[in-house]
Amino acid sequence: MNWDDTAPPTAEDAAGAAADRLVAADADGEDTAVEAALRPKDLEEFVGQERVREQLDLVLKAARARGATADHVLLSGAPGLGKTTLSMIIAAEMGAPIRITSGPAIQHAGDLAAILSSLQEGEVLFLDEIHRMSRPAEEMLYMAMEDFRVDVIVGKGPGATAIPLELPPFTLVGATTRAGLLPPPLRDRFGFTGHMEFYAPAELQRVIHRSAGLLDVVIETEGAAEIAGRSRGTPRIANRLLRRVRDYAQVKADGVITREVASQALGVYEVDGRGLDRLDRAVLTALLKLFGGGPVGLSTLAVAVGEERETVEEVAEPFLVREGLLARTPRGRIATPAAWTHMGLVPPQQQAGGSGQQGLFGA
Ligand SMILES: Nc1ncnc2c1ncn2[C@@H]1O[C@H](COP(=O)(O)OP(=O)(O)OP(=O)(O)O)[C@@H](O)[C@H]1O
Numbered sequence: 001m002n003w004d005d006t007a008p009p010t011a012e013d014a015a016g017a018a019a020d021r022l023v024a025a026d027a028d029g030e031d032t033a034v035e036a037a038l039r040p041k042d043l044e045e046f047v048g049q050e051r052v053r054e055q056l057d058l059v060l061k062a063a064r065a066r067g068a069t070a071d072h073v074l075l076s077g078a079p080g081l082g083k084t085t086l087s088m089i090i091a092a093e094m095g096a097p098i099r100i101t102s103g104p105a106i107q108h109a110g111d112l113a114a115i116l117s118s119l120q121e122g123e124v125l126f127l128d129e130i131h132r133m134s135r136p137a138e139e140m141l142y143m144a145m146e147d148f149r150v151d152v153i154v155g156k157g158p159g160a161t162a163i164p165l166e167l168p169p170f171t172l173v174g175a176t177t178r179a180g181l182l183p184p185p186l187r188d189r190f191g192f193t194g195h196m197e198f199y200a201p202a203e204l205q206r207v208i209h210r211s212a213g214l215l216d217v218v219i220e221t222e223g224a225a226e227i228a229g230r231s232r233g234t235p236r237i238a239n240r241l242l243r244r245v246r247d248y249a250q251v252k253a254d255g256v257i258t259r260e261v262a263s264q265a266l267g268v269y270e271v272d273g274r275g276l277d278r279l280d281r282a283v284l285t286a287l288l289k290l291f292g293g294g295p296v297g298l299s300t301l302a303v304a305v306g307e308e309r310e311t312v313e314e315v316a317e318p319f320l321v322r323e324g325l326l327a328r329t330p331r332g333r334i335a336t337p338a339a340w341t342h343m344g345l346v347p348p349q350q351q352a353g354g355s356g357q358q359g360l361f362g363a
């Protein structure tokens with residue numbers, strides 16, 4: 001694959017790129033299968049997130065010293081940054097069992113009542129995607145969090161009665177990718193909120209070394225750095241790229257991951273030096289080559305790459321914006337100078353003799 005390919009991207013180039021992306025932050029089937037083995041088991045092993053780790057360490061140590069159940073904890077942050085991992089660490093650090101469920105799994109308040117009433121004292125209840133819980137369940141949760149009590153409604157209509165049910169003290173750990181969507185009364189009932197940030201390359205490098213050790217893969221520092229730089233600040237992506245690079249190293253090299261092996265492998269998988277994949281590059285290429293860097297409307301840009309508007313807007317753009325390669329303006333999408341540099345192209349006004357525009361659109 002030649003990244004500097006001058007032909008405009010075709011629909012075929014972009015099609016499928018969104019479906020099964022190596023650089024997607026959400027877990028795929030394979031991730032789910034191997035992630036359990038790669039999860040750090042205690043705070044010490046958990047890489048990065050210094051602030052959250054330090055604060056959480058205090059919360060847990062204090063609770064342990066008092067012999068009490070830890071305060072409820074809310075973890076917010078983008079997919080793949082370690083929320084589920086941290087919830088398990090909280091339970092492990094407290095020496096408590098953990099029960100795992102998620103917002104979408106709780107359709108009725110009764111579902112939640114059943115879970116809450118079967119908790120043991122001190123148990124950690126991990127509620128993933130807590131922003132997707134139903135309204136009635138949410139209201140039941142308020143009372144459970146605050147007073148360790150729920151009202152179970154028996155019967156219907158005028159004859160319905162609320163039977164109060166005492167709960168043992170427990171620790172709720174809620175996780176959300178969208179903290180802004182949580183109703184304030186719910187947010188306020190957490191004693192501690194940890195905001196997970198994207199990881200620095202050096203931190204991802206540590207994640208990769210650690211995972212390589214667990215997977216019995218030999219990796220050089222430079223090899224880990226190469227993978228880290230393409231992992232979009234996300235441990236899940238780092239671990240996934242490591243597995244693909246390991247395959248390549250076994251088949252095409254002597255199994256050792258050097259910088260060169262990592263770079264070649266990720267070239268095969270079309271993940272570039274900055275973690276952009278084919279879809280990301282198709283969007284940038286269209287924006288730069290067909291529209292001179294913009295501004296261009298989202299719909300036009302989507303047609304040019306042969307993708308749905310939503311795919312461009314929700315799948316490709318967030319990372320391009322985060323990387324400072326693309327900006328969304330009221331007049332449309334524009335490429336930043338960094339985008340031109342990254343794609344190895346020269347902006348029209350910098351091209352010699354003013355013939356740049358023509359050359360650009362004529363290409
Ligand atoms: N700080 C970390 N140190 C080492 N590995 C990590 C760290 N954070 C996450 N990982 C690894 O990344 C993978 C994904 O982490 P996890 O499942 O906890 O993410 P998440 O935030 O729960 O994602 P989602 O929002 O999709 O549920 C796991 O395999 C885990 O081992």
Ligand SMILES: [Mg+2]
Pocket residue numbers: 083084085128175
């Ligand atoms: Mg998770």
